[in-house]
């Protein structure tokens with residue numbers, strides 16, 4: 001099969017021929033139709049995080065396709081089903097985290113496209129219990145970004161506790177942010193979107209944001225505090241400064257949700273104001289299988305819009321460059337059909 005393989009953290013990812021994976025008794029073989037590009041794939045391919053993938057490996061945790069083969073013990077899904085293969089490739093199901101509805105925190109979890117091969121390939125093998133069923137009403141090109149960007153921001157809005165009377169600030173209107181603001185709208189909140197490019201802010205308005213702030217031209221903290229301060233702020237940007245601005249845009253009792261993973265792994269946090277203002281700072285990592293099913297359900301109902309562009313798998317290396325240079329205007333999705 002064709003697959004985009006990382007053999008060296010210093011060399012560009014390249015498409016090559018590799019064997020089709022052999023499935024185990026509790027696994028399925030998925031013929032990939034579409035596969036989204038998440039920034040995490042680039043971090044993985046460059047070995048930028050403290051725990052690095054072991055080489056060689058196939059990235060991709062937004063793979064969507066049709067099950068072609070099932071292991072002898074598989075009953076939950078069957079041949080012909082369209083499924084998504086998310087970042088949470090497997091969790092133990094028995095530990096304290098799994099048993100309490102936080103399988104995303106399982107210490108034994110396997111991560112697709114990182115600790116096990118992912119969806120930048122014609123075929124991927126996956127745990128039958130952890131693939132997400134994709135409703136027929138969803139275009140596979142939309143399903144791919146929903147598999148990480150969608151579920152991650154859906155969960156972040158849940159974690160934010162956003163309610164109908166709340167003002168929610170979304171910092172960063174990219175592949176994640178354009179979905180985050182839609183989930184905040186679905187929760188009934190009023191949304192203020194912050195970015196540094198006008199076309200992304202225009203998109204935020206079209207998707208329902210009541211207020212937009214260009215942080216390159218005005219101070220988002222002043223603007224949001226003039227609106228009364230945010231009840232919740234969701235940090236999705238790739239630099240520490242927007243996280244610090246998001247913190248300072250909160251009203252008393254507000255909640256900052258950290259989602260983006262800037263390479264500079266720190267932000268300054270004033271203790272005095274956090275204590276006196278009763279601020280909550282919380283991290284949110286992807287979502288559970290239930291969160292993914294709910295994300296798909298909302299999209300199948302026509303309640304969310306995915307902004308994406310397609311590329312061929314052979315363009316993986318140049319697509320990485322597009323994302324890194326900021327020239328990609330939307331989520332990029334490899335179309336393998």
Ligand SMILES: [Zn+2]
Pocket residue numbers: 038039040061087148149
């Ligand atoms: Zn991702």
Ligand SMILES: [Zn+2]
Pocket residue numbers: 091092093094095096097098099103106107108
């Ligand atoms: Zn577990």
